[in-house]
Amino acid sequence: MQFMLNQTPVTLEEYAPDTTLLEFLRTEVVQRGTKEGCASGDCGACTVVVAEPDGDQLRYRSINSCITYLGAVDGCQVITVEGLSSSSEALHPAQQVMVDHHASQCGFCTPGFVMSLFAMMHQPAKLTSEEYIYQALGGNLCRCTGYRPIIDAAKALILSPQSTEQTDEFAKRETQLVNTLRQWQADKDASALTLKGKNSSFFASPRSMNELLSLLNEHPDARLVAGSTDLALETTQQLRTLPKLVFTGHVAEMRQIEDRADVLQIGAAVTYSEAESQLVQAFPAVSNLLHRLGSLQVRNQGTLGGNIANASPIGDMPPVLLALDARLRIRNAHDVTEIPIHEFFTGYRQTCLTTGSVIESIILPKLGEKSFLRIYKLSKRLDDDISAVCLALHLTLDGTRILDARLGLGGMAAIPARAYQAEASLIGKDFIPEELHEAQMALADEFSPLSDVRASAEYRMKSVQNLLLRAALEYQSNQSLEVMHYAHLD
């Protein structure tokens, strides 16, 4: 594999395939500006920026280097805090604003914030709004400042009259770098492994579905790597050795988004960030959930396919997909099948996916004119937290009359689940607070949630029942009742 570490090319062939990018930075090249705060993608101290060609430009995205496998940055430029200041005197604007606003105290999280700010500067202009600051920095924890000076620094950066081209070495060299990375890509031996480790371990990056399936056929014990935002925890938290890794990030068939008249089809290896604009266009209610799904660093790596195949009962997207009655396109060496998502989850962290099969894409039927979609996520913290409860409510309404209902629930059972009884009791009724009692009782009948570190069973049940009521009140008043909508006063 080849990648650009700031402005220096790095070529690797033999290297442990389950090495994380952070480990490589800190122990191999001994560049220790990038910090390890948690090694689980929860704090952002290890944030670096990955740039890759997109047309004739580079696309920049912040990622958590602690949960990124080295092989995943093959063909990219990796930008770290060490690469930012061109000289010892002149700080990069993303660094200077942090100094100017007294935005560092202990300084340990600071390189991560600087890199998230750097990535923010390099986003298309439409994203550089004040609101976007909270997304750009929502995955970086600071325990000292209380964030106010960091928010001010970010605002100053956005308002800075100078364009990136004027102030930033990376923007100046962009065209040249695009050419270099494209040249590497062209020169690449398509059949070569990205990394080879000891004892026939490897990291492979197939380019097509055929290559992927034949690798899986040859190595049934290989692990699929999509965004690695969960898989990498096996490496960093459980200290397992993962000898065979097959990366889906370059499989062309899994990287496509097709926006058709009646469905949105999203490749399983498309990241949340990549899918966001089309997802939100088709399903505006998804927007709030997406902004609270992990952090931007996680959304820049994590994929819809990974979230489904992972089969966590508290994944954020499965309840939505259940409510939308999404279908999964599953491929193996012999055929391709489509199954409805509610048949996919078979038990706690278990699915009907067999060895050698992969989710190729997710097919989301678009909303009808009478569709009413609400998605609620309850968690202790607004940013970057895992659901205690997630409710996706999809009704077909004629006035207030409920013609059809689908409820997807997260955090209420061992799997993401439909609430069939509640749905049945809703259909035919009016969607008004007075007629919800039966559906609320049905939820209590159908589900026995657990008590765990995130919430008690009582809270889960009570709040999910109340969320039905909240949806009805919102429909009635045509107003949001979510507190976060009121947290930005002027």
Add this chain to the structure above:
Amino acid sequence: MRTLTEGSLHSTTLDDRNSNSAGSNITGANITLGKPIPHDSARQHVTGTARYVDDIPEPKGTLYAAVIGSHIAKGRLRSTDFSQVLKAPEFVELLTLKDVPGHTDIGPVFPGDPVLTDDVIRYAGQPIALVAATTEKAARQAALLAKIEYDAEVPNLNAEVALSQQHLLRPSHRMQIGDCETALSSAPIQLAASLQVGGQEHLYLEGQVSMAVPGEDGEMMIFTSSQHPTEVQKLVAEVLNIPFNKVTVDMRRMGGGFGGKETQAAPWACLAALMAVKTGLPVKLRLPRKEDMLMTGKRHPFVNRYHIGCDQQGQIIAADIEVIGNGGHSPDLTDAIVDRAMFHADNAYCLPHADIRGHRVATDTVSHTAFRGFGGPQGMLIIERAMDDIARRLGCDPLDIRKRNLYRKDRDLTPYHQQVDYQPLQQLIDELEKTSEYRARRQAITQWNQQSRVLKRGLALTPVKFGISFTLQHLNQAGALVHIYTDGSIQLNHGGTEMGQGLHTKVSQVVASTLGIDLQRVRVTATRTDKVPNTSPTAASSGSDLNGKAAENAALTLKQRLAEFLAEQKSVDVAAIRFMDNRVWWSEEDSIAFTELVQQAYLARISLSTTGFYRTPKIWYDREKAQGRPFFYFATGAAVSEVLVDTLTGEYRLLRTDILHDVGRSLNPAIDIGQIEGGFIQGMGWLTTEELVWNSDGQLLSNSPATYKIPAISDTPPVFNVKLFDQANTEETIYHSKAVGEPPLMLAISVWSALRDAISSLSHYRISPDLDTPATPERVLMAIEKLQADLRLTK
């Protein structure tokens, strides 16, 4: 949101400052005191060049260590089998209790903390052995291979059960004033309630880490991330059984401390040093985040109760308060922490007749420890609960009850008999009440709540009065070492440690200003036990107070020497010599460059290096009588917070916070504002989203930042007005500033109180809801459910 500008923050002129400064004549264009100077490491922070212990290039041959910890919370080791560990790839050495040549107990104040155990297990995660390997990953993987069998017992995690069984870490303490029992029984209005107060994980972004490098003749060099290098030195020497003078501790900076590295940094330094001695090689031990959370203590959870009597106007007559601090398995600092909770059970309010009892109970968890506020916040919470409860009972605005009970003339004696002789809070609160438009917003919110079925707003103003000084008297001392070199540059060292709070910046400002030179000439080096010995921890908000004074004293000594030398040369009175603008003046017109004077002094064989020392005056406490003046002075402040609560889910947002805080004359307003904002948000986390969850087996379930949620960027209120209350400290502190590290944390009580206000609105402010902390959305919803059930009952 406010933007930081020099002018708006601080209007004090230098003349004001001089008139209040003892022993200093500070003038000149280069004076940096009182100015928003950036943190002295700001450039290193943003460029990633600020070096933390794990960033120091390891000496060749360095080994990496990993801890083998207990899987059970309570019981005994039945057997240990390390055979697979010894066979692990890249394994080098194993260390167990029998390898410890010296002390095996590293309890910082009282015994109770074995460095490793080979017998009794007192908490889940307790270190049993240490593995060293040639890489960090190999060491950690090897540690997983230990096979340990236990005879497990059922742990107790409940503080009240521990108290009922008299499982005490230290004897209980009692503070009394007046005749509480009699006054309480005759009070016309009486209230009683209790409160569960949650603990708090420090979650410093840089976890615990130490590197031990053996030197010649049994010397040991320790690089650590610790608020207390001297204690690390002492404990390392004791476990190694060598004199203190063979151990040197170097501490450049911490990636956050917050109290979590006061005592709890030492075990990892001791273990690294023991392994370094056993192998003869440098050893680095860095805890992975999860182990850090499992193996190090937290803020003490408390259970507090009050029984209060007041008059019809809500003025307190008598208060019987009990605080129960859950110290975990060993005393650590629990004695002083529960004392401080008791010292703050009055907060800013006079309790004319009071009986305050504090218990220090033992439970089967990790040993709880210092955390910003050191028991003060937990103690304060109970009286703030009482203020709201009294207001609901009487149908008053809680702010009026708070104001009515503030210390004032003739109501100025604390339950520990210290007179509160400086009382700025009345004025401070009045000012904040106006600038935050408290009354108008109160009215608007009450109306809004009547029309809003689901969403409710809450508002609260709460004050803070926090006692400044270590309550352990001997810790109130500090030393500094200042060298002037012949190029006119200065190296400054002092006993305080830098954990992000800007201590080095402030102390540099003091020295530069004292000598009338540019700040750039002063360089603060790592805190080292071979430069300034026998130091106190950087804790109790005392860093600048103590070390600033010690450094000033050193600088004044050097200034005096240079002044005498110049006065003699120029045949003028030494009193005429002035230091300013990088020059030294012997008349209005005549001056010599500072550097030139230094060079001449060197040639004239004048010593250009000296130490400085400081001890806090006036303080004392008679523990037998529970009376004295434990605090040199009080730091004060107040906050108004407004929240919005969803009564269907318990979700809430903080909409606005206004703070007015008293830092005396600010040494550095940018740094002080940073401490206030950061402390407030950290306190808000403690009271809202940061929930420690143990299961009944004594295992910590909230053991990573994925399950333990500290505030993130969206939790900062969209309107956040923070101002400094500009009045000089009436005590002779460094430039009449005030300590700022801990007090602002407790301003966050306003958020908790505002949540209770929003919930109370459902009863038209008649019922004062129970709301234990942290007030997670779940607790808020359950409080709402309970209040609504109570309302149904009364109907």
